[in-house]
Amino acid sequence: MATITTISESVGANRIVPTVAIPYPVGDPALESKEEPLREELVERAIKALKTDVEKPTIFKKG
Amino acid sequence: MKKILYYVNQFFGQIGGEDQAHIAPVYKKEAVGPAMGFAKMLEGEAEIIGTLICGDNFFNEHNEEALAFIKDINEQEKPDIVVAGPAFNAGRYGVACAGVAEFFALEAGIPVVTGMYEENPGLEACRGISYVVPTTDSAGGMRKALPTMAKIAVKLAKGEEPVAEEDGFFLRGIRETVFSDKIGSERAVEMLLKRLRGEEFETELPMPEFDNVEPAHAIADMSKAVIALVTTGGIVPHGNPDHIQSASAQKWGKYDVSKLEMLKGDYETIHGGYDPVYANEFPDRVAPLDQLVHLKKEGAIGDVYKYFYTTTGTGTAVGNSRKFGQEIGKELKEAGVDGVILTST
Structure with missing residues (x-):
């Protein structure tokens, strides 16, 4: 889970979930009460990525 | 004429295979194994004064003892250049060549030339301090590796500075200040124009190579x-x-x-x-x-x-x-x- 996904690709990460920002990859303080659903979705997406077969570095976008 | 000291393991030193990997270092005042072929490529600029031979296991398991021996030989022989390997993809041999490079290049201040396959575990330790020529993963690439290594040794013997692009060694990761008669923006625009015209151009800042990792299987449950x-x-x-x-x-x-x-x-x-x-x-x-x-x-x-x-x-x-x-x-x-x-x- 990283914000600069090109770096993830360059180090050979195969399942990449793009995140929000460098100081708060899994969160967004500006969202206040809506931060939790966003965080939940991101981590669920990471779990989904681990359940998915990939052949090369793959970015798991929302939706 | 400049003096070259050559380092090989027990196998290339013609002592024996894996069963001899435990042998302590020996020094022979002659060219042995790959050093014999190497000696013929030196264009009269340098000569092989001797070959250090050490078992791969010995070097890695009794590192201090091996280095103490090498240090003595260095004091006796005072070589101008040291050549090690090539080690191809032999891990212990590569790590030993890197150890030899560390001593000569860092402690003794003597330039070191060696050769390795890109995945040899010794490469990282010595590419920044010595001239490491890329080789194939097996000794079948000896005939190709030796002339490249020898060319670098000849340059060093002549007091010239080897250049990675010309002389074909792994980039050393050293940044040097060079003077250019054109400022950066001019060079960048020239490069861009060349690119637009479909001409060859050379970047001044090569991007790092991407690592490839075999993906793990998906988690089933x-x-x-x-x-x-x-x-x-x-x-x-x-x-x-x-x-x-x-x-x-x-x-x-x-x-x-x-x-x-x-x-x-x-x-x-x-x-x-x-x-x-x-x-x-x-x-x-x-x-x-x-x-x-x-x-x-x-x-x-x-x-x-x-x-x-x-x-x-x-x-x-x-x-x-x-x-x-x-x-x-x-x-x-x-x-x-x-x-x-x-x-x-």
Whole structure:
């Protein structure tokens, strides 16, 4: 889970979930009460990525 | 004429194979093995004064003793250039060549030429301090490697500076100031024009090569899977008990989080490369333990691995990062962890 996904690709990460920002990859303080659903979705997406077969570095976008 | 000292292992030193890998170093005042072919390529600029032969196991297991011997030979013979290998993809031989390079290049100040396959574990240690020619992974590439190595040795003997692009050795990762008669913007525009015209152009800043890692299989049954949480975001228990560096990390830490619902309350960030306000307020924004605990309670994952692993990613050397990754990966694998969420800032 990283914000600069090109770096993830360059180090050979195969399942990449793009995140929000460098100081708060899994969160967004500006969202206040809506931060939790966003965080939940991101981590669920990471779990989904681990359940998915990939052949090369793959970015798991929302939706 | 310049004097070259040659280093080989027991095999190329014609003493024997694996059964002789334990032999202590010996010195012969003649060219042995690859040094014989090498001697013929020196264009009268240098000569081989002798060959150091050491068993690969001996060099790695009795490193100090091996180096003490080599040091003595250096004092007796006072070579101008040292040539080691090529080691191809032989790991112990490559590490020994790197050890030889470290002594001569760093301590004795004598230039070292060697050759290795790109995946040889000795490469990282010596590419920055010696001239390492890329070779094939097996000794079949000897005929191609020796002339390239010899050409570099000849240049050194003549007092010339070998150049990676011309002389064909691994880039050393050394940045030097060079003067150009054109300023950067002119050179950039020239490069752009060449590109637009479809002409050849050469970048001044080659991009690093991408690592390729074979993807792990998908996790078949997530409801039974153990998931570990790892971060390079510098999240540590309050007070940073293991003194993990806030930049250029030299180590990583692991902490038992099996009794926690979230990192908030017990953890903070020591990362020196981003604004820490948001992570200190709520460290799970960087390492989402709370979400993993939640998924465990829901039964979506089997368990959260009891240890959380952490280090600082900013300014940390690639070599260290690789080492941390291998060490952490090994622990997680041995613990039977099925999947890892690695967050980076």
